[in-house]
Amino acid sequence: EVQLVESGGGLVQPGRSLRLSCTVSGFTSGDYALTWFRQAPGKGLEWIGFIRSKPYGGTTEYAASVKGSFTISRDDSKSIAYLQMNSLKIEDSAVYYCATGRSEYCSGGRCVVRWFDPWGQGTLVTVSS
Amino acid sequence: QSVLTQPPSVSGAPGQRVTISCTGSISNIGAGYDVHWYQQLPRTAPKLLIYSNTYRPSGVPDRFSGSKSGTSASLAITGLQAEDEADYYCQSYDTSLSNSGVVFGGGTKLTVL
Numbered sequence: 001e002v003q004l005v006e007s008g009g010g011l012v013q014p015g016r017s018l019r020l021s022c023t024v025s026g027f028t029s030g031d032y033a034l035t036w037f038r039q040a041p042g043k044g045l046e047w048i049g050f051i052r053s054k055p056y057g058g059t060t061e062y063a064a065s066v067k068g069s070f071t072i073s074r075d076d077s078k079s080i081a082y083l084q085m086n087s088l089k090i091e092d093s094a095v096y097y098c099a100t101g102r103s104e105y106c107s108g109g110r111c112v113v114r115w116f117d118p119w120g121q122g123t124l125v126t127v128s129s
Numbered sequence: 130q131s132v133l134t135q136p137p138s139v140s141g142a143p144g145q146r147v148t149i150s151c152t153g154s155i156s157n158i159g160a161g162y163d164v165h166w167y168q169q170l171p172r173t174a175p176k177l178l179i180y181s182n183t184y185r186p187s188g189v190p191d192r193f194s195g196s197k198s199g200t201s202a203s204l205a206i207t208g209l210q211a212e213d214e215a216d217y218y219c220q221s222y223d224t225s226l227s228n229s230g231v232v233f234g235g236g237t238k239l240t241v242l
Contacts, residue, residue, distance in 0.1 A: 047231035117177035
């Protein structure tokens, strides 16, 4: 069974850093893109970014809202993806989810990850003083 | 403000049919990027419901169906059941300078009366 489990959430002060982990099992993590999303309390889903699979170069792509502050990496030897979050703000408070990216393809110089399945259960990050 | 536009809420009685629209633009759905749908039951993680506009993952009942035309897509649920009460999100990909990447609708809360 394919499973993703997030960890590392908690309470952090504004301006500090936090690293989340996403441990995958049931498949070879290097074969798929790994993606991070978040959902603020009572709000909708927001894409943070993804790291492509090895066949697609293992490169990253981020949402404009987090570019330069958040970094996604992966260690396929441990089947883990990471989300490094720096200079956290109160508005970064949310449940953070990781998910497997499916059906990658490249066209016109752009490599896309189409849909996301499955998702982990999420980890709560609260940024507060 | 979400790149894709969904109605905030829809409702229907058990057994009825409801549809949820997802409106995009020429930089996402209209550019040919597929639309995918997710169901989020209360206090749980999102679950893939429809992928590539019309396909259901294994285990998703055929009461759920998707369609896409032009710059819009729709999710239809027939034979509404109490367990369908959830939030539904559409997702696509955008190539505009300001929104490049994965984009979502704001979500639609389905209430089963």
